[in-house]
Amino acid sequence: xxxxxxxxxxxxxxxxxxxxxxxxxxxxxxxxxxxxxxxxxxxxxxxxxxxxxxxxxxxxxxxxxxxxxxxxxxxxxxxxxxxxxxxxxxxxxxxxxxxxxxxxxxxxxxxxxxxxxxxxxxxxxxxxxxxxxxxxxxxxxxxxxxxxxxxxxxxxxxxxxxxxxxxxxxxxxxxxxxxxxxxxxxxxxxxxxxxxxxxxxxxxxxxxxxxxxx
Amino acid sequence: xxxxxxxxxxxxxxxxxxxxxxxxxxxxxxxxxxxxxxxxxxxxxxxxxxxxxxxxxxxxxxxxxxxxxxxxxxxxxxxxxxxxxxxxxxxxxxxxxxxxxxxxxxxxxxxxxxxxxxxxxxxxxxxxxxxxxxxxxxxxxxxxxxxxxxxxxxxxxxxxxxxxxxxxxxxxxxxxxxxxxxxxxxxxxxxxxxxxxxxxxxxxxxxxxxxxxx
Amino acid sequence: xxxxxxxxxxxxxxxxxxxxxxxxxxxxxxxxxxxxxxxxxxxxxxxxxxxxxxxxxxxxxxxxxxxxxxxxxxxxxxxxxxxxxxxxxxxxxxxxxxxxxxxxxxxxxxxxxxxxxxxxxxxxxxxxxxxxxxxxxxxxxxxxxxxxxxxxxxxxxxxxxxxxxxxxxxxxxxxxxxxxxxxxxxxxxxxxxxxxxxxxxxxxxxxxxxxxxx
Numbered sequence: 001x002x003x004x005x006x007x008x009x010x011x012x013x014x015x016x017x018x019x020x021x022x023x024x025x026x027x028x029x030x031x032x033x034x035x036x037x038x039x040x041x042x043x044x045x046x047x048x049x050x051x052x053x054x055x056x057x058x059x060x061x062x063x064x065x066x067x068x069x070x071x072x073x074x075x076x077x078x079x080x081x082x083x084x085x086x087x088x089x090x091x092x093x094x095x096x097x098x099x100x101x102x103x104x105x106x107x108x109x110x111x112x113x114x115x116x117x118x119x120x121x122x123x124x125x126x127x128x129x130x131x132x133x134x135x136x137x138x139x140x141x142x143x144x145x146x147x148x149x150x151x152x153x154x155x156x157x158x159x160x161x162x163x164x165x166x167x168x169x170x171x172x173x174x175x176x177x178x179x180x181x182x183x184x185x186x187x188x189x190x191x192x193x194x195x196x197x198x199x200x201x202x203x204x205x206x207x208x209x210x211x212x213x214x
Numbered sequence: 215x216x217x218x219x220x221x222x223x224x225x226x227x228x229x230x231x232x233x234x235x236x237x238x239x240x241x242x243x244x245x246x247x248x249x250x251x252x253x254x255x256x257x258x259x260x261x262x263x264x265x266x267x268x269x270x271x272x273x274x275x276x277x278x279x280x281x282x283x284x285x286x287x288x289x290x291x292x293x294x295x296x297x298x299x300x301x302x303x304x305x306x307x308x309x310x311x312x313x314x315x316x317x318x319x320x321x322x323x324x325x326x327x328x329x330x331x332x333x334x335x336x337x338x339x340x341x342x343x344x345x346x347x348x349x350x351x352x353x354x355x356x357x358x359x360x361x362x363x364x365x366x367x368x369x370x371x372x373x374x375x376x377x378x379x380x381x382x383x384x385x386x387x388x389x390x391x392x393x394x395x396x397x398x399x400x401x402x403x404x405x406x407x408x409x410x411x412x413x414x415x416x417x418x419x420x421x422x423x424x425x426x427x428x
Numbered sequence: 429x430x431x432x433x434x435x436x437x438x439x440x441x442x443x444x445x446x447x448x449x450x451x452x453x454x455x456x457x458x459x460x461x462x463x464x465x466x467x468x469x470x471x472x473x474x475x476x477x478x479x480x481x482x483x484x485x486x487x488x489x490x491x492x493x494x495x496x497x498x499x500x501x502x503x504x505x506x507x508x509x510x511x512x513x514x515x516x517x518x519x520x521x522x523x524x525x526x527x528x529x530x531x532x533x534x535x536x537x538x539x540x541x542x543x544x545x546x547x548x549x550x551x552x553x554x555x556x557x558x559x560x561x562x563x564x565x566x567x568x569x570x571x572x573x574x575x576x577x578x579x580x581x582x583x584x585x586x587x588x589x590x591x592x593x594x595x596x597x598x599x600x601x602x603x604x605x606x607x608x609x610x611x612x613x614x615x616x617x618x619x620x621x622x623x624x625x626x627x628x629x630x631x632x633x634x635x636x637x638x639x640x641x642x
Contacts, residue, residue, distance in 0.1 A: 027363070033424035035370060036363030042339075050269070055478070057487030059271030060327075064336035071335070081427050113488075121499070122492030125470075136569075141350075143359055145571055149455070149464030156463060210461035213509050241577070247638035249584060250577030256553075264483070273485030274541075278550035285549070295641050355564075357573055 012108070013072050015101030020045035020073035022098055023138045024080030025087060030142055034081055040138055041077025042070070047134035052109045052126050056116050095204065099157075103196030106131035106158040107189055110165040115176050120169075124162035131158040131196075153210050157199035164192040226322070227286050229315030234259035234287035236312055237352045238294030239301060244356055248295055254352055255291025256284070262347035266323045266340050270330050309418065313371075317410030320345035320372040321403055324379040329390050334383075338376035345372040345410075367424050371413035378406040440536070441500050443529030448473035448501035450526055451566045452508030453515060458570050462509055468566055469505025470498070476561035480537045480554050484544050523632065527585075531624030534559035534586040535617055538593040543604050548597075552590035559586040559624075581638050585627035592620040 023044025027037040046063040053061035063069040080087055087094070109130025113123035132148045132155055139146040148155050168174040174185040202208070237258025241251040260277040267275035277283040294301055301308070323344025327337035346362045346369055353360040362369050382388040388399040416422070451472025455465040474491040481489035491497040508515055515522070537558025541551035560576045560583055567574040576583050596602040602613040630636070 028427045030359065031426055032359075032363045033426050035367075035424050036360075037427065039363055039369075054268060054482060055488055055492065057271070057485070060269055060330075060332055060336060060340075064269065064332060064339055067333055067335040070339060084427055116488075118488055118492060119495055121495040122488060125492060125498060126488075140354060140568060141360060141363070143357060143571060145458065145460075146464075146569060149460045149467055149569070153463075155467075210463050212459055212461050213456045213465065213512055242641045244573065245640055246573075246577045247640050249581075249638050250574075251641065253577055253583075268482060271485070274483055274544075274546055274550060274554075278483065278546060278553060281547055281549040284553060298641055354568060355574060355577070357571060 009068075011104055013068060014097070015104045016045040016069065017072050017076040018094065018097040018101045019048075019134055020076035021080050021087060021094060023073075023134070024077040025084055025094075026138060026142055028081060028084045034078075037081045038074055038077045040141060041080065042073045043141065044134045044138040045073035045076070046070075047137040048105055048109070048130040048132065049134075051133040052112065052130040055126060055129070056113060056118070058116070096201070099197045099200040099204075100193070102131050102154070102158055102200060103161055103193035106161040106196055107165055107192045110162045111169070111174060111189065114165070114169045120166045123169075124159070124166060127162040127165065128155070128158050131161070153203045153208050154200060156210060157196045157203065160199055161192050161196040164195060165189070168192070223282075225318055227282060228311070229318045230259040230283065231286050231290040232308065232311040232315045233262075233348055234290035235294050235301060235308060237287075237348070238291040239298055239308075240352060240356055242295065242298045248292075251295045252288055252291045254355060255294065256287045257355065258348045258352040259287035259290070260284075260348065261351040262319055262323070262344040262349075265347040266326065266344040269340060269343070270327060270332070272330070310415070313411045313414040313418075314407070316345050316368070316372055316414060317375055317407035320375040320410055321379055321406045324376045325383070325388060325403065328379070328383045334380045338373070338380060341376040341379065342369065342372050345375070367417045367422050368414065370424060371410045371417065374413055375406050375410040378409060379403070382406070437496075439532055441496060442525070443532045444473040444497065445500050445504040446522065446525035446529045447476075447562055448504035449508050449515060449522060451501075451562070452505040453512055453522075454566060454570055456509065456512045462506075465509045466502055466505045468569060469508065470501045471569065472562045472566040473501035473504070474498075474562065475565040476533055476537070476558040476563075479561040480540065480558040483554060483557070484541060484546070486544070524629070527625045527628040527632075528621070530559050530582070530586055530628060531589055531621035534589040534624055535593055535620045538590045539597070539602060539617065542593070542597045548594045551597075552587070552594060555590040555593065556583065556586050559589070581631045581636050582628065584638060585624045585631065588627055589620050589624040592623060593617070596620070 020041040024037050024041040026044075027040035032040065046061075046069060049063050050061040053059060053063075106127045110123050110127025113126035114120075118126065135148055136146040165174065168185075168188040172179045173188045178185050234255040238251050238255040240258075241254035246254065260275075260283060263277050264275040267273060267277075320341045324337050324341025327340035328334075332340065349362055350360040379388065382399075382402040386393045387402045392399050448469040452465050452469040454472075455468035460468065474489075474497060477491050477497075478489040481487060481491075534555045538551050538555025541554035542548075546554065563576055564574040593602065596613075596616040600607045601616045606613050
């Protein structure tokens with residue numbers, strides 16, 4: 001993932017702002033005060049990345065080292081606090097951007113763990129946590145059983161992304177040890193994000209749901 | 215903050231014991247057993263500092279390295295378990311000491327993060343977490359939406375402390391790189407604690423509350 | 429604990445699979461989907477060890493470095509998802525194995541912390557967290573006040589184990605600095621696991637319960 005820092009950071013910040021809006025809207029719904037809304041926005045947006053960095057031993061987490069990672073969720077949270085009725089009308093766009101953020105965080109988290117030398121299974125767990133960890137923390141703080149554990153195939157879309165990145169890394173298409181061209185590596189990562197995005201969107205439209213125990 | 219270890223540690227342990235009492239009383243109210251009361255006392259007292267140290271990569275956390283950090287909340291929790299009716303009558307004193315603990319943990323947490331080389335935004339987040347993290351963990355374990363996210367201006371008092379410490383660090387009044395006298399640095403830190411304390415107490419008396427979304 | 433890796437890892441994986449079954453059954457009871465069941469199984473099985481490693485600074489945690497640590501809870505969780513009615517009939521065996529897992533995780537966690545140079549009080553806390561941390565995370569994710577904080581003497585059995593390991597370490601019977609024979613050290617650790625197991629089982633049979641505040 002390294003090598004193309006500027007577009008990647010831009011994408012990262014877009015994903016963060018969308019996750020922040022989702023956290024802020026959930027907090028407004030529960031009537032938290034303005035500080036609670038900002039905390040929920042920040043935790044939802046950055047929680048997955050902080051868990052990823054703490055588990056990899058990459059402390060202090062990147063979200064605390066670069067101020068835009070804190071300014072963006074604060075601004076997004078404040079905007080959601082002020083204009084939440086309008087944002088709710090944008091619900092479909094928020095869902096689309098959220099699916100993109102899920103794909104992005106999962107893919108970059110898995111790749112970061114693999115580049116740090118972790119094995120495939122561990123890296124998939126790190127990538128999954130980077131993608132869904134913020135939403136789980138949001139739900140725990142709001143006293144809800146994490147949505148990702150009970151509904152639809154949100155998490156299974158992320159699993160597909162971690163598998164694709166692992167395959168690309170194993171085939172030396174991506175990662176610091178890649179043998180192919182840089183452009184091919186970037187294309188592979190973009191494709192993995194797109195697959196997560198597509199599974200998530202199709203599942204939403206068709207109301208797919210993961211099986212429950214009988 | 216370094217340089218004056220003995221009074222600082224003493225203040226730290228006073229703050230820890232007050233936070234421990236608040237956690238223990240909450241646990242007694244929920245009818246936890248004696249072990250649960252001790253765990254809640256310890257988590258409330260040490261949770262903020264442990265989060266601070268884990269995020270800064272300063273592991274094992276100080277609370278696990280020095281035994282008084284574990285003995286004090288255990289003793290305070292046991293005292294609250296045995297004498298909780300009397301302690302409730304001291305409610306006003308507990309609130310005063312809690313405000314002092316909030317100021318102290320926020321100020322020392324922010325200063326520790328700045329001295330560790332973290333930027334201003336990240337250090338303010340660390341300081342805030344050091345001040346309010348223990349209370350959030352207490353509420354999550356007791357299945358309550360964290361009080362700090364919904365009521366009054368507890369957290370905003372802490373934010374004022376992080377800002378004052380950042381200003382003092384930027385002006386080289388405090389911190390390892392300070393250019394002024396040691397006494398001036400200590401005075402600045404004491405003033406920051408006092409500001410957090412004063413905002414918190416005035417807000418309690420006047421029942422100030424942070425705005426909610428309309 | 430080092431020196432005898434193969435039987436220890438085998439015991440570790442047995443403990444993990446039992447904790448995973450307990451997490452998966454709790455998730456099935458709350459009607460989570462298959463992904464939620466696998467997450468709960470994994471968090472319950474590995475959460476204590478991950479907390480232990482993060483607090484000791486031993487990142488990435490062992491559970492993410494060795495794939496069997498992830499494959500075993502996934503398999504146990506899937507088995508519980510598919511055959512939960514049969515597993516419930518095995519409730520007594522699950523309780524026995526769970527008591528063994530509690531003893532094992534507590535004992536190895538305490539010993540690991542002592543060998544890492546942490547003091548007695550901090551090491552006992554780490555060992556306790558290794559033993560009960562996974563169950564606490566399971567309960568928080570399912571919105572239950574952690575069972576270990578309100579019922580019976582589950583945690584106090586673990587405390588006995590941490591004390592025995594500390595005594596053995598202080599007397600140089602176990603640990604990297606031991607002066608006695610290797611066999612004596614192993615016997616001491618096995619005895620500590622057995623004491624935790626016995627206290628837990630006797631407490632279950634006699635319905636012992638820790639005191640609550642009056």
